[in-house]
């Protein structure tokens with residue numbers, strides 16, 4: 001079959017690779033000049049770094065198996081995760097269940113209660129029973145108001161900002177399940193994985209394999225229309241960087257773009273189009289700091305101090321050695337943000353100037369002279385918002401147009417978005433699309 005794929009993120013690339021292996025013809029279009037989508041990389045200190053921080057959990061079995069199949073398993077490293085919590089002017093370690101027991105911001109009673117709730121959720125299987133309750137309601141009820149305010153609300157604020165009260169409990173449940181599987185034993189340390197050389201290594205290898213199997217990859221090419229006749233897919237209209245337009249014929253089209261974009265590309269029955277547009281996304285804004293010295297010894301630092309304008313300080317070089325980046329120390333300061341966030345119109349220098357005084361709060365010896373370079377990345381569709389009864393709102397992967405399928409990151413529910421699940425969904429949808 002001739003398959004057209006919209007989007008050159010890991011979901012689209014995974015689908016293309018899988019289809020080519022089973023003998024289909026594939027063309028993939030990506031509007032950006034590079035492949036990799038949200039997991040794309042750029043050059044820093046002679047190494048490749050993700051525009052947005054990325055790591056793996058041991059439960060990310062699809063991507064781990066794909067790396068093995070591609071002969072890249074020797075690139076996978078696993079390190080003890082170093083998680084911290086910045087509040088009251090200091091860093092609380094937060095990597096192990098013992099750290100939770102020592103977390104003096106809540107009473108010992110609340111710590112024990114939180115530990116019991118954690119054990120319960122890690123073992124809980126029937127997430128569908130949690131669909132009609134928000135994470136905020138569930139946590140207030142079972143972990144208690146104080147644990148919600150001191151632990152969960154700051155975390156949910158960091159991830160979902162204005163949407164934090166709306167997020168359904170299955171989203172939070174999925175986090176307990178993935179995080180617990182990353183511990184070797186109950187009280188052990190969590191392991192986090194990274195692909196040495198960056199996610200770009202995986203993207204480059206997929207690109208190579210796809211072209212070796214005569215698949216066609218076209219970055220810098222926007223899909224402007226999905227074309228159908230009598231409710232069946234016939235092709236894609238594309239426009240390259242020079243503005244040239246073409247119509248390409250396909251039997252099947254797989255879209256991996258956010259579902260809210262789909263109704264802009266093709267007329268869909270109203271009910272399905274409404275489902276596509278009802279899934280909201282929030283954006284992400286990350287500043288990358290290339291420093292002469294380390295900011296802290298923590299990899300993932302949740303920033304609970306509301307006077308600090310970023311909610312996460314992630315020190316990449318506490319997971320990956322600085323030698324990967326020419327000996328530099330790499331820190332992301334990041335936020336998930338709603339559409340009206342004050343930073344969208346700001347440029348890099350304004351945001352950097354705004355953040356600098358706050359780095360000193362995290363490390364009082366920090367000096368501006370440590371900064372060698374900064375980068376700014378903004379992405380409007382970074383995190384789908386999963387509200388209650390989401391499975392009933394989420395558009396099905398098979399659309400009402402014959403031959404048109406969607407494998408968007410908002411459809412990996414109840415799991416949270418991640419490269420593992422995008423690849424898995426891309427492959428699953430590709431297999432169904434050429435079979436049904």
Ligand SMILES: Cc1cc2nc3c(=O)[nH]c(=O)nc-3n(C[C@H](O)[C@H](O)[C@H](O)COP(=O)(O)OP(=O)(O)OC[C@H]3O[C@@H](n4cnc5c(N)ncnc54)[C@H](O)[C@@H]3O)c2cc1C
Nearest residue numbers: 007009010011030031037038052054055223382418419422
């Ligand atoms: C801040 C942040 C941190 C993250 N951390 C992690 C992590 O630690 N671990 C992890 O595994 N995952 C992480 N992720 C998630 C991961 O990056 C995504 O789940 C995954 O990359 C999504 O892949 P995708 O192919 O489904 O979508 P995308 O990467 O969004 O790909 C869709 C592509 O479609 C293209 N496109 C859109 N419209 C058109 C059009 N009309 N024509 C042609 N092309 C089009 C877009 O340019 C894009 O490249 C993170 C994401 C963010 C934002």
